Amino acid sequence: MTDNTFNTVRKTFNVCLPDPSIEQSWTLKAYQENGGYQALERVLREQTPHTDIINTLKTSNLRGRGGAGFPPGIKWSFMPRAAEGQKYVVCNSDEGEPGTCKDRDILRLNPHALIEGMAIGGYVMGASKGYNYIRGEFWEPYERMEAAMKEAYEAGLLGENLFDSGFDFDLYTHLGAGAYICGEETALLESLEGKKGQPRFKPPFPAAFGLYGKPTTINNTESFASVPAILRADGNWMDGEWFKALGVENAGGVKVFSVSGHVERPGNYEIKMGTPFSELLEMAGGVWKGRKLKAVIPGGSSVPVMPADAVMQANMDYDSLRDHGSAVGAGSVIIMDETTDMVKVLERLSYFYHEESCGQCTPCREGTGWLYRILHRINTGKGVSKDLDTLLDVANRIEGRTICALGDAAAWPVQSFLKHYRHEFEAKIVDASGNTSDQSKNKMTADAA
Numbered sequence: 001m002t003d004n005t006f007n008t009v010r011k012t013f014n015v016c017l018p019d020p021s022i023e024q025s026w027t028l029k030a031y032q033e034n035g036g037y038q039a040l041e042r043v044l045r046e047q048t049p050h051t052d053i054i055n056t057l058k059t060s061n062l063r064g065r066g067g068a069g070f071p072p073g074i075k076w077s078f079m080p081r082a083a084e085g086q087k088y089v090v091c092n093s094d095e096g097e098p099g100t101c102k103d104r105d106i107l108r109l110n111p112h113a114l115i116e117g118m119a120i121g122g123y124v125m126g127a128s129k130g131y132n133y134i135r136g137e138f139w140e141p142y143e144r145m146e147a148a149m150k151e152a153y154e155a156g157l158l159g160e161n162l163f164d165s166g167f168d169f170d171l172y173t174h175l176g177a178g179a180y181i182c183g184e185e186t187a188l189l190e191s192l193e194g195k196k197g198q199p200r201f202k203p204p205f206p207a208a209f210g211l212y213g214k215p216t217t218i219n220n221t222e223s224f225a226s227v228p229a230i231l232r233a234d235g236n237w238m239d240g241e242w243f244k245a246l247g248v249e250n251a252g253g254v255k256v257f258s259v260s261g262h263v264e265r266p267g268n269y270e271i272k273m274g275t276p277f278s279e280l281l282e283m284a285g286g287v288w289k290g291r292k293l294k295a296v297i298p299g300g301s302s303v304p305v306m307p308a309d310a311v312m313q314a315n316m317d318y319d320s321l322r323d324h325g326s327a328v329g330a331g332s333v334i335i336m337d338e339t340t341d342m343v344k345v346l347e348r349l350s351y352f353y354h355e356e357s358c359g360q361c362t363p364c365r366e367g368t369g370w371l372y373r374i375l376h377r378i379n380t381g382k383g384v385s386k387d388l389d390t391l392l393d394v395a396n397r398i399e400g401r402t403i404c405a406l407g408d409a410a411a412w413p414v415q416s417f418l419k420h421y422r423h424e425f426e427a428k429i430v431d432a433s434g435n436t437s438d439q440s441k442n443k444m445t446a447d448a449a
């Protein structure tokens with residue numbers, strides 16, 4: 001894939017994604033010319049107290065970019081840094097959810113920001129080793145990451161005794177095999193250990209029992225890559241207020257939103273938290289072919305779908321999207337125009353979750369199959385009116401009853417699609433039976449009697 005295809009960076013505040021005008025932004029030279037590695041050098045030379053860095057991150061209001069929005073400043077403070085023995089920092093570059101593609105561009109275009117962020121994380125948490133778990137299909141990003149690490153080792157930015165500080169930090173990449181579940185942090189750890197990628201029960205959390213049973217902190221690629229810029233704070237060293245002020249009350253800074261689907265200019269947009277959705281849509285050139293907006297999934301396929309009127313009122317931040325019925329998730333904005341067949345979309349999404357369930361929990365293993373099969377039946381004209389209630393019943397019985405959040409992620413789209421677009425599902429069932437859904441229901445009751 002070239003730089004001019006889908007993942008072209010369209011607009012940036014230069015925190016995680018480099019300015020598109022920077023030539024070969026992924027090289028050490030380009031990164032250093034733009035302030036790169038200054039933060040790592042300064043914290044190591046000055047031996048900045050780890051609590052000061054944690055406090056800066058807390059002040060910055062950076063929220064985790066992997067989906068749950070948990071603040072890295074707080075997560076980093078959970079690590080028992082004084083504990084004896086090996087500790088690890090692990091980066092989650094698995095990025096397998098439909099609609100997500102921001103971490104791929106960070107790896108391709110700004111890998112040194114991730115390396116620097118992970119090394120700072122290692123220093124703060126007393127971890128001398130880091131792993132970056134990269135999705136198996138990300139061959140080009142993997143090669144860029146490897147090349148950047150080679151440059152960093154040669155320049156003394158990774159390895160032993162960095163900046164004569166006595167701090168050692170080694171980094172390794174690990175290519176996954178393309179399983180979505182390996183993005184779940186404990187399944188990722190299992191996979192890193194060479195086992196089948198299946199989520200662990202929590203607690204214990206990774207900070208207590210992580211990789212190889214040792215204290216481990218896992219963050220998303222964008223979370224780590226944001227750290228150097230937050231510490232540099234545009235020249236006001238360690239002033240967390242700088243990043244915070246770019247965003248809104250409950251979510252600081254800028255975030256990469258990946259816009260895909262029916263827009264004129266799909267791509268990754270690094271914009272201020274709290275930017276109105278309507279502005280983001282405008283940056284992306286609006287709905288393609290002059291069509292009307294029908295619906296948006298604003299945070300990756302796991303978050304609830306929003307009808308056009310709701311999303312046009314919303315801003316791109318955690319509170320606003322929640323108040324309008326959805327979530328930021330991983331920031332993957334899937335745009336659907338007025339011609340979109342919502343039954344078909346949900347059938348496709350359900351197939352994904354059915355395929356990707358790891359099979360450990362019965363509600364998820366069996367329930368995702370039920371959801372897909374019922375949706376397939378409806379979409380292929382064989383649905384019956386009680387299918388819609390069954391769908392909701394199954395989704396409600398999966399939600400909250402599984403080891404990991406994949407079960408919820410399979411249930412939420414079903415609930416939200418039926419909430420907003422039930423008439424489209426009913427119409428397909430009517431088409432199939434030749435009756436209205438009420439007629440079908442009465443017929444079934446009569447048959448049952």
Ligand SMILES: Cc1cc2nc3c(=O)[nH]c(=O)nc-3n(C[C@H](O)[C@H](O)[C@H](O)COP(=O)(O)O)c2cc1C
Nearest residue numbers: 064065066092094095096183184185219220223405
């Ligand atoms: C099924 C599933 C898939 C996930 N996939 C990813 C992923 O690809 N990348 C990611 O960063 N987080 C993913 N997560 C969330 C991680 O478990 C974890 O919360 C995240 O990596 C923590 O990073 P953060 O605190 O920086 O957000 C996934 C969670 C689930 C349940």
Ligand code: SF4
Nearest residue numbers: 358360361364402404
């Ligand atoms: S919820 Fe699904 S994916 Fe997660 S552990 Fe259970 S079976 Fe596996």
